[in-house]
Amino acid sequence: MPRSSPSPADPLRFGTVGAPQTTPKPGGTPLAIAHSRALGLDHLEIAWVQSVRVTDEACAAIKAAAEQHNITLSVHAPYFINLNSQTAELMQKSDERLLAAARKGFLAGARDIVFHAASYHNQPPEQVYERVREKLLELTAILRAEGVDVILRPETMGKPTMFGTLDEVIQLSRDVEGVLPAIDFAHLHARDGRHNTYEEFRAMLKAVEDGLGRRGLETLHIHLSGIEYGPKGERQHIPLNEADFAYRELLQALIEVDARGTVGVEAPEPFHVADALTLQATYRRLRAIHEGNVIVPLEDEA
DSSP, rough: OOOOOOTTOOOOEEHHHHHOOTTTTTTOHHHHHHHHHTTTTTTTEEEOSSSOOOOHHHHHHHHHHHHTTTOOEEOOOSOOOOOOOOSSSHHHHHHHHHHHEEEEEHHOOOOOEEOOOOOTTOOOOHHHHHHHHHHHHHHHHHHTTTTTEEEEEEEOOOTEEOEEEEEEEHHHHSSTTBBOOOEEEEHHHHHHHHOOOOHHHHHHHHHHHHHOOHHHHHSSEEEEEEEEEEEEEEEEEEEEGGOOOOOOHHHHHHHHHOOOOOEEEOOTTTTTHHHHHHHHHHHHHHHHHHHTOOOOOOOOGO
């Protein structure tokens, strides 16, 4: 089984979004956690993207496995969340899905709850922002009252019809206690075809620091992947080696600002694990070079 050198001191902890696709069957999250550690990864984002159907006992088993294997956890909440839903019934269901992901994620030992915040529905972005902000003030208050200590992380989105620019998620994090961004850099690139150079990555990271202070750079939650996109933004995830995403430049920028946090990698089969290990290994290599460490090849590599 492939293994990357364990390095729990890495400022950025890499893992997959969803169980690694090489996890032995019949699988389950505790086994995915153990397999992530065997691969040398340090993080796992639990993909409850269709629904949250997990017992408290199962959550306890997930938490125990993560502690045993020193794997940090996050949760991707169901896709069917829209804090700008157009009917009261849909809004109630949306609220329930996000609250369920937060409650069960907390029991499972996850602190970061990633979600897709809203659609614009052809409404002015400023109007949608206010509605999303009010909903998050309401939902974070409910979770605090219940003692559910999690961070809700609205994700930057890859289509211009979706709420989730970098400025929007930074401002939400300023306005609502218990909210921080989930920054998908490939989504931001796919959204407008830009944001894919070292200078642009540094500018985005500066925007995070300007908006949230050093805390923003020391508590990052990032998604990385290759993405195919067109005039309307994101189409689908693709392998890194088929994408134009400048991930080395992004990793270099993250290293130079001493970014810390977690990185979840999304890729189609059979590249899921390979892309996660590639990103982790590239990060470690660039970081070693940045720190001036000399990497001497082994005799059989020379």
